[in-house]
Structures are given as C-alpha cells and as structure tokens.
Amino acid sequence: MTASPDPSQTELAADNAPSRTLAIATHDLSKHFGQRKAVDGLTISIPVGTIAGFIGPNGAGKTTTIRLLLGLVRPSAGSATILGQPLTHPERYLPRVGALVEAPAFYPSLSGRTNLEVLAHLGGYPRSRVGQLLELVELSDRAKDPVRKYSQGMKQRLGVAMALLPDPELLILDEPANGLDPLGIIQMRDLLRHLRDQGKTIFLSSHLLGELEQVTDWLVMLNLGKALFSGPARELLNRRGELVVEAEEATQLDLVASIASAAGYTVTPDNGSLRIACPLDFSSELNRHAREAGATRIIIRAKEASLEERFLALLKGEHQ
C-alpha cells in the first residue's frame, strides 16, 4: 500500500477545457481586507450555458467572490470578465445578470410585489414582469402581504424572482435553497435546469453538495480564497473514484494489488475484494497489466466518488 498521488495540487481543468465562450473568467483575482486575504489569486472559468456549482467551506471566500463579480466590492488585484465585459465596468454586464447574494434582503414593511416593483423601476423592466415572476415562484396569492410576514422559504422564492427580473443571461445565486422545504428544493432544481435549457448560465453557491451533484455540470471549489478545482463536474467526480476488484483466487488479487500500488494508488483489502482509490480511467490500464501478469479472472467495477467525498479529499489535501 502506498500513498496516493498528491491531490493538494490546484486542479484547474478549465485551463485545458476546449475553448468556449465564457460567462465568467477571472485571472488572479484578489480581495484583501487589511491583512486578511478573502480571495487570493483566483483564476476560474465558467462556460456559457452551464450550471456551475460554487463550493467551499465557510470563510473560503465564496461570497466575497460573488460580490466582486457583481461590482459590490473592488478587487485588490487581478482581473475578470463577465459576459465578455471587464469587471471594472459593471454597468456593461449587470443589466444581463441576475443575483441573489446571501440571505435575500427586502424592505420588510413593503409587500412582495412592491419590493419587486422597486427593483423593476430601477432596472427599467416592465411592471408586467413582476406579475409573471410572482406567478413563477408561486407567490401570487401572497404578493400583497408585507414581506415581514413571509416565511424564510417565501423570502427565498421572492429572492429568486428578484434575481430573474432582468431575464438574465447569467444568474448568480448564493445559497438559493436556504430555508426551502424538500418540495421547494425539488422545484428549485427543476427551475435551474429549465433556465439552463434556455441557454442561461447559472453560478450557484451552495452547501448542499448532494443537491449540487444533481444539477451542476461545472464545478468551482474554493478554499482560503484559492481555487482548488475549476472544471467540468464529471471530470472531478471521475478523476478520483474507486475501483473495486473481485477475484475468486487470492493470488490474483495480490497481483492486482501490487500493480495498483506500483502505480501509486492506495489499495485497501475489503472482505475478499480490493478497493483502489484512483481515477476511474485507470481501470483499463489495470485490466491490461493484470492480464499481462496472469490475473485473467478478475472483475473490475468502477465506483464514482460523491461530490462530498471529492470535496473532503481536496480539502484534506489542501490542509496537509
């Protein structure tokens, strides 16, 4: 058994991604608050038309990154383009961006409808859009109630309606499922997929990794203000799964174990089988070497790592 290859290296698969139009591209983007580096040389790319999950532990710099992208805070260094426009000119891209930052904030004594109308007036959108969105998030029947009487889930849905006001090309959502019940989460998931199918790009920050795993096709993983990974979600999940090898004869398993160990992967015996932590595409190479070594009667099954497992593995690597 040997140590697996060091996963702590920043994995920026986006750099190798095929050239596509990017909704968001940052280069060495940094934001310092005094001595504290909230965002530290962040380089990420998010292609147009994807649902990009944005994950990281508390204090990783997710919200600061979102605020940077929305022009709410000024970068200390680095650059970025959003929908092809430079970060330094938010007025050029924000009319095409919808955002929900942290907990949705509203005027509590105004109704849900008036809260949306305030922003519709400000953005220059027709009032009819407000009614459509209230319908979409199923708040029409409570639209005249003051927001202070709304539940957390209702406020969250109103926040999503607020983000959708400009019919955005890029939607930036910070924890949109907060406070939603299971049905609300399912509806949110369907809504996000529906929006993606319309060609919109969604940048979605969430702690619900299982939920992200179901909807995202792109992932950005952040820790201590730096990107641990930025690339296709499938690539991350495939990159470090687990191969389970079964054989009737122990000698065949020993051969497989030595091949996997020699390749630098961790091998764990498990009740008459082997578990090898490695990229899933290692299976064909393992199979070939095993046959060459005489282990011809083995069964190899690939088991994808969950997003949670990958997240923890990357964080562990970062802290080692």
Place this chain on the structure above:
Amino acid sequence: MRRAFRSELLKFRRWSVLAGSGVMILSTAFIAYLTFHQITSGATGSEITPLIQAFPTSQGLITVVGQARSLIIVIALIMVTSNIAAEWSQGTLRNLLVREPRRLRLLSGKMLALVLFVIISAALTLAISAALLLSAAHAQGISTAAWTSSEGMRTFLALFGNEVLCLVGISLLGMLIAVLARSVGAAVGIALAYVLVPEGVIAMVWQEGSKWFPVRVLNFLPGSTLPSAVGPTPPQGYPVALLVALLWMVGFVVVSAVVFRRQDINA
C-alpha cells in the same frame, strides 16, 4: 437617475417614512398652537416678549409657526439619515446596486426623491400649522388681517423658501452621515450627537466660531425672515450665510459622492 427617483418614490409607502412626516406635522402644529396659546393667554417673560411684539404684525404668523423649526430640522435629519443608512442595515443596497451599478446615479435619484419628500412634508407642516393658527385666531376673535396681508404672505413665502434651502442642506448632511456610518443606529446616533454636541454645547461656549457650523448656518437662513429679536438672524449677514451654506452643501455632496463611489458594499 430618473429610474432611481421613481424607484425611491415607491418606498415612501413604508409606514416608517410616513410616520416621520406625521411626527413633523403634528409636533410642529402642537408647538405652534402652544406658543399661540401662551401669547393669547397673557403669558409674560423675557423669552416670550419678542413673540408678543411680533404677534400682531405681518410677521406674527411665521414667528409662531417658526417656533418648531429646530424640531423640523432634527426630524428631517433623522428621516434622511435613517432612510439612506437603512439600505446598508437591511442589506437592500446590494439589490439596488446590482440593478443600478452607476452609484452616483442611484444616490442622486434617491436623494432627489428624499429631498422632495422632506420639502413636501415641511410644506404640509407649515401649511397645517398656519391653518390651525388662523382657525384658532378666528375662533378667539383675534384679527389675522396682518398675517394674511400681501406683506404677511410675502414673509410666509420667504420663510418657506429659506426653510426649503435649509432642509436641502440638512438632507445633504444626513446623506453624508449615512454614507459614512453605513448603519441606521450609528448614523442616527451620530446625527443626533452632532446636533447636540458641536452644534449645541460647543456653540454655546464658542459663539464666534460656531456661527460657521453647518446646521447653525443653515438655520440662519429661515431665521433671517423672522424679527431680529426672535431670529436666529445670521451675525455674518444673510448673503455670507447663504454662501457659506451653499459651500457646506457642495462639500457634503462631494465627500458623499467620493466615498460612496469607492466604497465596498459588504452589507
């Protein structure tokens, strides 16, 4: 800026905003009526003597109505300061800036609406107080011919015009405090502390220097329309006071604009 202005108008439906206006109207009317009652009931004293002397003249109405001017200033300052600072405290500023990232346009539109609201509130306040005093005078058979004469109307309009100038300046001061403090509690606290300490206590012991302080200078403008014994009349003269008041206003606008444009919005 027009969109920001229209957007801000919608927010005036909030009870807290309307309450500020209501308090201004009611408290001013109450103080005006109390002053009227003191004068007509034969009260004596060095403080009321100038009011009694001005009462039957064309400046009588504005002298009595003007007794609550300091209160109007304080209420207007709190209204503007709390309204702007609440955008930070409630976190709604980030929503506004995502929809209107040109910050100066947003602030200008917002201020235009707020100043308009303050002026309308002040106009209603003066009109309602004046109507109350006229009714009370008629009820007691007191002649109001001098108050409603053309000279009386002219002095009333002069008071209103200068009150508007004063309230514009006060609103701009409120904007500056809110932009710097970025929270309702802190902003209102600073605004009140400023009015009480530098403009109140320090002014009492350092009159020569304090005549240039912003709230004091702004208060001189409507004060100049009242009898000199009632005042406060500007010791530096009206034109100089007006110029200094305008300079203060420009200063408030410039500092607010520079700070707000560069500020990180973490609320």
